Amino acid sequence: xxxxxxxxxxxxxxxxxxxxxLVHFGFGYERTAADILWIRVLQDLDYCEKxxxxxxxxxxxxxxxxxxxxxxxxxxxxxxxxxxALGLSxxxxxxxxxxxxxxKAVERFPNDWAISYWAGYHAMAEEKNLPKAAKYLERSxxxxxxxxxxxxxxxxxxxxxxxxxxxxxxxxxxQGGFDQEILDRMRARIEGKKVPAWYERK
Numbered sequence: 526x527x528x529x530x531x532x533x534x535x536x537x538x539x540x541x542x543x544x545x546x547l548v549h550f551g552f553g554y555e556r557t558a559a560d561i562l563w564i565r566v567l568q569d570l571d572y573c574e575k576x577x578x579x580x581x582x583x584x585x586x587x588x589x590x591x592x593x594x595x596x597x598x599x600x601x602x603x604x605x606x607x608x609x610a611l612g613l614s615x616x617x618x619x620x621x622x623x624x625x626x627x628x629k630a631v632e633r634f635p636n637d638w639a640i641s642y643w644a645g646y647h648a649m650a651e652e653k654n655l656p657k658a659a660k661y662l663e664r665s666x667x668x669x670x671x672x673x674x675x676x677x678x679x680x681x682x683x684x685x686x687x688x689x690x691x692x693x694x695x696x697x698x699x700q701g702g703f704d705q706e707i708l709d710r711m712r713a714r715i716e717g718k719k720v721p722a723w724y725e726r727k
Contacts, residue, residue, distance in 0.1 A: 529615060529624060530655040534681070538686075541587075542591060542594075543562070543590070543591065543594055544589035544632070545590075545593075545594060545597075545603060547594060547598070548594065548597050548598055549612050551598060555598040555599055555656035556598070556599045556602070558595075558598050558599075559595045559596075559598040559599035559602050559605070560599075560602075562591050562592075562594060562598070562605075563592075563595050563596040563602070563604055563605050563609075565591060565614075566588065566591050566592055566595070566605065566609065568590070569588070570612045570616060571612075571616040571617060572587060572588055572617070572707075573588075573617045574586050574587055575669075577634070580618050581618040581619075582617040582619050583619075584619060584621040584622060585619065585621055585622045585625070586617070586619060586697075587600060587702065588612070588619065588622070588624070589613055589619055589622030589623075589626070590628055590637030591621075591657065592605045592609040592610075592613070593622075593625065593626065596609070596626065596629055596630075598688055600633050601633070603634060605626075605638070606626065606629060606630035606633060606634060606640065607630060607634075607637070607640055607643075609626055609637070610623050610627045610630055610644070611623075611643055612645070614643075614647045614651060614712035615627060618651075620647075620651045623651070624647065624651075624652060624691060625655055626647070627643070627644035627648075628644075630644065631644050631664070635664070636668050636669075637642070637672040638665045638666070638668035638669045639665075640672075641661045641662070641664045641668060642661070642662065642670055642674065643674070644661045645657075645658045645659070645660075645662035645665060646658070646677075648661055649672070649681065650716075655682075655684055655685035656679045656681075656685045656687060657662065657713070658676045658681050658690075659681035659682045659685060659687075660715055662674050662677055662678035663675070663678040663694065666678060672703075672704060673693070673708075675698060675703075676710060678691075678694065679691040679694055680701065692712075695708055695712060
């Protein structure tokens with residue numbers, strides 16, 4: 526599949542993306558520059574310079590480029606990593622751009638379970654990449670997400686054809702003293718058995 530990008534040669538000045546080379550010219554003001562770029566993003570968080578379908582914007586457009594630079598200027602600035610990627614995914618449907626920001630976010634904030642969870646949802650719903658989604662969701666669960674996220678991760682591993690990996694995940698949880706009822710529910714899903722309605726609600 527050919528990825529379509531936008532030609533900024535004739536773009537309005539206010540939507541011309543800042544050059545990536547700015548990361549080398551911060552002179553100690555990288556965090557300030559990242560703050561300024563993030564404020565600029567918030568002014569047009571739903572900006573789409575070119576639609577490629579009824580719901581999708583061109584890949585890695587202006588919004589992505591500004592956020593990409595902001596996250597490189599200040600790798601510890603959580604806001605553009607966390608909410609910028611979500612905006613790309615939900616507001617302008619820039620799947621490729623959101624995936625790139627999420628990847629950086631998960632690597633830089635490995636203990637933020639919400640980031641890993643949102644990255645997993647994006648991988649599942651937008652990228653249609655179940656193994657990747659399961660990996661992110663497993664990381665989210667290990668970082669403090671609700672216990673049922675483990676169950677969802679195991680289910681995705683199974684649907685992606687990685688049943689043995691899903692079972693090994695359950696085994697590791699069992700050895701760590703994980704809740705036995707949830708583990709039984711996870712096994713039932715992996716084996717394709719019906720889970721009782723009263724059990725599903727726990």
